[in-house]
Amino acid sequence: MNLDSWRRPEAMTDAGARAYQFGGLPGEVGGLASVLQGLLIHEHMPDFYGVTLSSRQREEPHVRGASEILERIAAHDPRPLAEPRPPGERFAGCCRHYTLMHVAMLRNRGIAARARCGFGAYFVKNMFVDHWVTEYFDDTQRRWILVDSQIDAQQRERFGIDFDTLDVPREQFLVAGDAWQLCRGGKAAPRAFGVLDMFGLWFIASNIIRDLAALNNREMLPWDVWGCMTAVDADIDLAFIDRLARLTRAPDENVDELRAAYDDPRVTVPATVFNAVRNCPEPVSIQKGVRHADAPSRHP
Numbered sequence: 001m002n003l004d005s006w007r008r009p010e011a012m013t014d015a016g017a018r019a020y021q022f023g024g025l026p027g028e029v030g031g032l033a034s035v036l037q038g039l040l041i042h043e044h045m046p047d048f049y050g051v052t053l054s055s056r057q058r059e060e061p062h063v064r065g066a067s068e069i070l071e072r073i074a075a076h077d078p079r080p081l082a083e084p085r086p087p088g089e090r091f092a093g094c095c096r097h098y099t100l101m102h103v104a105m106l107r108n109r110g111i112a113a114r115a116r117c118g119f120g121a122y123f124v125k126n127m128f129v130d131h132w133v134t135e136y137f138d139d140t141q142r143r144w145i146l147v148d149s150q151i152d153a154q155q156r157e158r159f160g161i162d163f164d165t166l167d168v169p170r171e172q173f174l175v176a177g178d179a180w181q182l183c184r185g186g187k188a189a190p191r192a193f194g195v196l197d198m199f200g201l202w203f204i205a206s207n208i209i210r211d212l213a214a215l216n217n218r219e220m221l222p223w224d225v226w227g228c229m230t231a232v233d234a235d236i237d238l239a240f241i242d243r244l245a246r247l248t249r250a251p252d253e254n255v256d257e258l259r260a261a262y263d264d265p266r267v268t269v270p271a272t273v274f275n276a277v278r279n280c281p282e283p284v285s286i287q288k289g290v291r292h293a294d295a296p297s298r299h300p
Contacts (some may be wrong), residue, residue, distance in 0.1 A: 001252055003112035003137055009066075010217040013104040018070035021081055022108045029136060030166050032105045033149035036098055038084025039073060040091050040150075048154045049087035057092035062275065064221060065285060066104040069097065098150040099132040100219050112137035114251075115219045116146070117211040118175040119193050119204075122161050128188075130195035130207065130222060133173055144252075146173055176207035177245035184242070190233075201233045205241045209267055211248050216262040218269045220284075225274040228266035240266070 009015060015022065026032055043061045046053050056076075063069055073081070073091050091097070099115045106113035113136040119128035134147040146168035151161060163169055174182070182188035183201060190201040206229040213220055220226075230236060247254045247261055262268060275282045 002255065005217070005255070006112040006114045006137070007107060007110055009104055009107045012065050012100060012219045013107055013217065014066065015070055015104055015108065016067040018067050018074070019108060021070050021074065022105055024080055025082055025105060027109060029106065029111075029134075029145075029147055032102060033147060033166065035082055035084075035105075036101055036149050037152040038090075039081060040093050040098055040101070041087055042098075042150060042155075043092045043094055045155065046087070046092075048158055051088035053092055054088075057090075060092045061094055061097070062221065062278065062282075063093075063097075066101060068285075069093075069101060094132075094222060095148075095150050096132040096219065096222050099134050102134045102147065102149040103136075103219070106134070106136055115214040116173075116175050117207050117214055117222075118173055119179050119207070120148075121172050121174070122163075123159055126192065128174060128179060128193045130193075130203070131173065132219075132222070133168060146170070148173070175248060176204055176211045177247075177249035179204050180208055180241065180245040181249065184238075184245075198231075202231050202236060205229070205236050208241055208244050208248060212244055212258065212262060212267055213269055215248060215251050215258055218262075220269060220273065221275070223276040224269075224284075225276050226270050227268065237266075 009019070025035055041049065043053065043058070060072065063072065069091060077085055077089060096115070103113045103115050113134055115132055116135045117132050120131035121128050123129040123131070134149055135144050136147060137143070138145050148165040148168050151165040155161070156165070163172060179188070179193050183190045183193070183204060190204060191199045193199060194203040206225070209227060209229055210220055210222070228237065228240070244261060244267070247258050251258055269284060272281050272283050274280070
């Protein structure tokens with residue numbers, strides 16, 4: 001098994017000149033997750049901590065790269081990352097930001113890690129909510145392990161989580177390709193997959209594209225839209241998404257095919273994507289190794 005492409009910081013996970021900020025941090029997976037819980041706050045959960053987000057924080061979820069996240073953290077509070085910030089002073093992001101930074105920290109230590117886009121079963125009863133987690137390779141156990149670095153004590157209690165979030169069971173987090181297979185096989189209802197008021201097969205298909213991009217080191221925002229993503233089920237190329245789902249469900253068995261699939265302009269992250277929250281196109285800044293598509297982004 002060749003893990004090299006997931007051991008090196010690249011593109012979004014490349015901290016660049018800011019990598020020095022990782023010095024002095026714990027070396028283990030759980031310790032790094034704890035550090036992040038003292039640096040970040042979920043944009044939709046400030047009430048869990050009794051705070052209100054500032055105008056600065058309300059803009060932070062749209063920051064994409066690890067280098068800029070670190071720059072903003074240091075600009076607001078230059079103390080070492082290992083020193084937790086009060087909840088009201090943390091960088092505001094979403095599950096993807098916790099995951100991106102966790103992967104960046106792990107890769108900084110030479111640990112094979114990748115961001116996975118899919119759905120969590122532990123937030124709303126009988127629903128699979130749009131979510132991102134870390135997947136890292138444990139050299140001792142010789143297996144990939146899912147980690148939810150976002151879940152701290154407050155969230156564990158609020159959501160009633162009773163499993164180890166440093167080894168999330170596969171039935172508790174479904175990568176997008178697994179969710180697609182269940183729905184295509186009639187074993188799950190597409191309307192159970194999504195977030196807020198957005199649910200359905202189209203949402204799962206879009207997350208498959210996001211997951212495939214992340215497996216190619218392009219960990220985009222959950223609301224970035226590009227390529228063949230659509231908000232209309234009838235517009236989905238089912239055969240195409242079937243193939244992408246198959247590849248992303250077993251990435252280690254399909255490394256070369258994953259790389260080739262990402263070169264398809266329907267999937268490649270373009271130089272400009274559509275930010276569906278801000279409702280506008282935005283340029284994408286990536287540290288290095290850029291493989292943008294020349295085609296313009298498409299949005300619902």
